Amino acid sequence: MQHISKSFKKVTAVNDVSFEVKEGELFGLIGPDGAGKTTIFRILTTLLFADKGTATVAGFDVVDDYKEIRNNVGYMPGKFSLYQDLTVEENLDFFATIFGTTIEENYELIKDIYVQIEPFKKRRAGALSGGMKQKLALSCALIHKPKVLFLDEPTTGVDPVSRKEFWEMLKRLQQKGITILVSTPYMDEAELCDRIALIQHGKILQIDTPQEIIKHYPKKIYDVRADNMYRLIESLKSFEHHYSVYPFGEFVHYTDKRDDFNPQELQQYLATKNHQNIKIEITKTTIEDTFMELAK
Amino acid sequence: MKNNNVIEVENLTKKFGNFTAVNSITFEVKKGEIFGFLGANGAGKTTAMKMLIGISKPTSGKAQVAGFDVFTHPEDIKKNIGYMSQKFALYDDLTVKENITFFGGIYGLSRAKIKEKRNELVEELGLQDIVNELVGSLPLGWKQKISFSIALLHSPTIVFLDEPTGGVDPITRRQFWEMIYKAANNGTTVFVTTHYMDEAEYCDRVSIMVDGKIEALDTPKKLKEKYNADNMNDVFLKLARG
Numbered sequence: 001m002q003h004i005s006k007s008f009k010k011v012t013a014v015n016d017v018s019f020e021v022k023e024g025e026l027f028g029l030i031g032p033d034g035a036g037k038t039t040i041f042r043i044l045t046t047l048l049f050a051d052k053g054t055a056t057v058a059g060f061d062v063v064d065d066y067k068e069i070r071n072n073v074g075y076m077p078g079k080f081s082l083y084q085d086l087t088v089e090e091n092l093d094f095f096a097t098i099f100g101t102t103i104e105e106n107y108e109l110i111k112d113i114y115v116q117i118e119p120f121k122k123r124r125a126g127a128l129s130g131g132m133k134q135k136l137a138l139s140c141a142l143i144h145k146p147k148v149l150f151l152d153e154p155t156t157g158v159d160p161v162s163r164k165e166f167w168e169m170l171k172r173l174q175q176k177g178i179t180i181l182v183s184t185p186y187m188d189e190a191e192l193c194d195r196i197a198l199i200q201h202g203k204i205l206q207i208d209t210p211q212e213i214i215k216h217y218p219k220k221i222y223d224v225r226a227d228n229m230y231r232l233i234e235s236l237k238s239f240e241h242h243y244s245v246y247p248f249g250e251f252v253h254y255t256d257k258r259d260d261f262n263p264q265e266l267q268q269y270l271a272t273k274n275h276q277n278i279k280i281e282i283t284k285t286t287i288e289d290t291f292m293e294l295a296k
Numbered sequence: 297m298k299n300n301n302v303i304e305v306e307n308l309t310k311k312f313g314n315f316t317a318v319n320s321i322t323f324e325v326k327k328g329e330i331f332g333f334l335g336a337n338g339a340g341k342t343t344a345m346k347m348l349i350g351i352s353k354p355t356s357g358k359a360q361v362a363g364f365d366v367f368t369h370p371e372d373i374k375k376n377i378g379y380m381s382q383k384f385a386l387y388d389d390l391t392v393k394e395n396i397t398f399f400g401g402i403y404g405l406s407r408a409k410i411k412e413k414r415n416e417l418v419e420e421l422g423l424q425d426i427v428n429e430l431v432g433s434l435p436l437g438w439k440q441k442i443s444f445s446i447a448l449l450h451s452p453t454i455v456f457l458d459e460p461t462g463g464v465d466p467i468t469r470r471q472f473w474e475m476i477y478k479a480a481n482n483g484t485t486v487f488v489t490t491h492y493m494d495e496a497e498y499c500d501r502v503s504i505m506v507d508g509k510i511e512a513l514d515t516p517k518k519l520k521e522k523y524n525a526d527n528m529n530d531v532f533l534k535l536a537r538g
Binding site for chain 1: 335435436437470474478480492493497
């Protein structure tokens with residue numbers, strides 16, 4: 001993908017974005033709603049023309065060779081877009097037929113996922129639970145054995161257990177040689193990708209392996225906690241040397257403007273503000289910390 | 297209600313035909329508490345919440361919300377609670393100002409009161425530059441912050457938030473939680489569902505629903521101790537995976 005831009009009326013959805021994904025890679029586009037993830041996916045799957053720039057997928061140009069691309073990619077949109085009034089089996093059969101193949105021919109590829117919904121194969125797709133719909137959509141996107149799989153926010157609104165299972169499925173698909181592009185607003189999923197692009201407002205903030213991205217974070221982060229979290233956040237924000245203060249689970253992530261910061265000093269300051277059970281410890285940087293720093 | 301409880305639920309059950317979506321749940325929520333209502337997709341959270349906000353009649357059991365019975369006074373419940381979900385947004389083709397005025401009217405506030413509340417809100421959220429913009433043109437994070445403020449417009453005893461931060465960027469997500477802390481600090485009770493387990497840690501107490509039942513209910517700290525887990529994500533995985 002080279003210098004791709006796309007605008008809708010006044011809104012620039014994608015702004016001069018370039019990146020490449022290697023064969024067999026699990027690549028993540030990480031960013032919030034409205035970052036431009038879906039637009040990028042729609043351009044790469046030939047469903048939308050870019051205003052500027054060029055892109056190829058599996059060696060084919062997204063404009064000139066759109067038919068080849070469509071035969072070589074699987075696309076699972078963010079919104080459930082199968083036929084609600086066809087059964088599970090009919091949907092799968094439909095997609096297989098469209099791509100000139102059969103369920104039997106590529107059954108091996110989807111088996112792992114499809115067995116979980118096979119007991120309900122006579123049920124209409126519209127009557128499935130969220131998790132089952134997702135598994136059916138993934139089976140349909142895979143039935144023609146694509147080289148590249150595009151998954152647009154497959155885990156949005158999905159509970160942590162199902163999210164974990166979904167990522168285990170993705171890893172197994174990757175082992176079968178499929179290149180996977182996945183988008184997600186969940187920063188904790190970034191660490192499961194080989195490489196990631198952090199994206200916001202149509203711009204890529206950084207591209208690298210999750211480990212490298214974390215390594216480039218410029219500051220030391222401290223976990224701070226005390227009994228009253230709301231008051232703790234207020235106090236930290238009024239500490240004159242604070243650089244950033246973000247609630248992070250049971251802790252607040254604190255960074256200081258100075259390089260020679262001494263946690264003891266902060267401890268004393270919080271004590272004068274009458275905080276109880278104060279604890280300050282250096283902690284590991286996460287992708288989410290990095291994203292917030294870059295997005296500032 | 298006893299002991300300042302804003303929600304009191306006893307053996308609350310909802311059946312759809314043969315299917316028991318909510319299976320005899322019992323819990324209470326105290327005034328000013330931030331209560332996290334967690335569970336896997338399909339565990340029965342939404343059904344339970346619908347009963348609590350007075351739009352779905354329970355099959356059996358008892359429940360009182362803001363002092364009113366869900367069986368006999370659902371209309372009084374609706375007047376005394378705030379509600380916001382990820383899906384129910386504001387009117388995209390009205391401006392921020394018009395949305396505030398409209399919902400103020402719906403909640404039965406006087407014109408003077410609406411004006412006062414609107415000015416407060418504009419000041420507090422720093423909306424000066426966008427107050428006359430159409431809501432549809434705003435980023436999701438802004439919409440959610442404004443929705444939350446509008447859900448608090450009529451100073452409800454309790455506000456129900458159904459996945460308020462889904463898809464919202466990490467910085468705005470945190471600003472949103474600071475608004476929740478603030479509301480709770482002012483005495484508003486907050487009942488919130490989320491799939492972000494770091495957000496579960498921000499709650500005073502958390503319940504976890506599995507297959508229609510409340511399997512665990514305690515402070516995040518005690519839940520982690522009980523399930524010998526490092527964080528709420530592990531607690532959730534241990535419970536919901538069974």
